Amino acid sequence: MHSRFSGSRFVRAAALFARMVADPSMPQLPPFMRVGSVEVRPATVLAPMAGVTDTVFRRLIRRQGGCGLIVTEFTSSHGIACSTNPRKPTRSMRYLAFTEDEHPISAQLFGSKPEVMARAAAVCQEQGFDLVDINFGCPVNKVVRCNGGSGLLRDLPLVEQILKAVRAAITIPLTIKIRSGWDENDIVAVRVGHMAEDNGIDAITLHPRTRKQGYSGHSDWRHIAELKAAVKIPVVGNGDIVTPEDAVRMAGETGCDAIMVGRAALSNPWIFQQIAEYSETGSYHTPGQEDRHRMIRTYFSMLVEHGAPDMVGRMKQFATYFTHGVRDGAQLRSRIHHSKDASEIVAQVEEFFLAGREAA
Numbered sequence: 351m352h353s354r355f356s357g358s359r360f361v362r363a364a365a366l367f368a369r370m371v372a373d374p375s376m377p378q379l380p381p382f383m384r385v386g387s388v389e390v391r392p393a394t395v396l397a398p399m400a401g402v403t404d405t406v407f408r409r410l411i412r413r414q415g416g417c418g419l420i421v422t423e424f425t426s427s428h429g430i431a432c433s434t435n436p437r438k439p440t441r442s443m444r445y446l447a448f449t450e451d452e453h454p455i456s457a458q459l460f461g462s463k464p465e466v467m468a469r470a471a472a473v474c475q476e477q478g479f480d481l482v483d484i485n486f487g488c489p490v491n492k493v494v495r496c497n498g499g500s501g502l503l504r505d506l507p508l509v510e511q512i513l514k515a516v517r518a519a520i521t522i523p524l525t526i527k528i529r530s531g532w533d534e535n536d537i538v539a540v541r542v543g544h545m546a547e548d549n550g551i552d553a554i555t556l557h558p559r560t561r562k563q564g565y566s567g568h569s570d571w572r573h574i575a576e577l578k579a580a581v582k583i584p585v586v587g588n589g590d591i592v593t594p595e596d597a598v599r600m601a602g603e604t605g606c607d608a609i610m611v612g613r614a615a616l617s618n619p620w621i622f623q624q625i626a627e628y629s630e631t632g633s634y635h636t637p638g639q640e641d642r643h644r645m646i647r648t649y650f651s652m653l654v655e656h657g658a659p660d661m662v663g664r665m666k667q668f669a670t671y672f673t674h675g676v677r678d679g680a681q682l683r684s685r686i687h688h689s690k691d692a693s694e695i696v697a698q699v700e701e702f703f704l705a706g707r708e709a710a
């Protein structure tokens with residue numbers, strides 16, 4: 351797969367200059383973000399998404415270009431700290447597998463025991479991760495019940511203990527990802543931001559929904575602006591970016607140092623490339639049927655190459671995401687979901703797009 355960006359740096363710089371002259375008030379994404387020793391360029395981040403952002407999907411995003419930083423799925427600090435036999439890695443250790451072309455990459459950890467989190471972070475550093483991120487945002491009951499994820503937003507003294515312990519255990523940049531608070535009566539983003547800053551944390555990502563909200567309602571970007579105004583460390587804005595226009599608007603409205611995209615990247619893996627193109631030129635390429643065919647084929651062949659044990663399940667899961675925007679996509683989805691094995695799925699995809707070309 352190759353980048354669809356055409357033209358030289360000079361042409362793009364000239365287009366950007368022309369755009370700024372035409373509309374100097376037009377908001378811009380910062381060209382890069384510095385997180386401790388790591389430069390994130392461009393200033394865009396693929397959100398950690400459990401069950402989605404494994405090594406195969408992360409590499410797919412990397413290959414498109416335009417994404418400055420990728421993050422693993424959240425990983426149990428307990429599972430990592432308890433993994434003592436390298437020949438029999440725990441499931442958590444398998445989540446930490448990545449390839450060289452994924453750099454810069456951050457490992458996201460969850461848990462609630464400072465010493466366990468510290469040990470797990472040290473393992474991530476040994477594994478070659480560029481950064482470690484701590485999850486203080488996960489709303490899932492299973493995690494919250496053990497006081498992990500967003501559950502910790504109700505116990506800020508414990509948050510501070512975790513920050514101190516993990517900071518002392520690693521030398522690579524350490525970041526945190528939070529929601530705005532437990533509920534609308536307990537918004538703690540700025541307090542946690544100050545705590546992060548005071549404890550040597552290198553950046554903070556805010557998804558400005560409360561834990562109680564889950565994914566309902568909308569992200570209140572005003573909380574990102576408040577956090578940005580309150581702290582000196584870089585702030586990554588996250589929540590409800592669906593288009594490149596949204597990304598630039600979030601940067602303009604909040605002053606955040608970088609933006610993070612999650613769900614939109616599932617049905618539109620081109621989004622980072624589009625954001626980069628839009629910030630440089632004011633327009634972007636919209637993928638057509640051929641692009642979508644190439645994307646599905648590439649992702650499926652990467653899965654086959656990777657030899658994932660749950661390959662057929664993954665193909666069906668991603669067929670649901672990737673067929674959005676495909677002409678007659680429901681038909682393709684149904685064919686894939688009714689297939690028995692990987693080779694039948696691949697054959698169905700080829701047949702579907704070939705028939706579409708012949709009919710056109």
Ligand SMILES: Cc1cc2nc3c(=O)[nH]c(=O)nc-3n(C[C@H](O)[C@H](O)[C@H](O)COP(=O)(O)O)c2cc1C
Binds near residue numbers: 557613
């Ligand atoms: C399927 C799924 C899995 C997620 N898993 C994680 C996770 O492992 N760690 C985390 O910090 N956030 C996780 N999130 C939250 C996202 O990182 C992000 O904060 C949220 O989706 C809002 O961004 P968006 O509107 O761009 O999707 C997950 C979200 C989804 C939809």
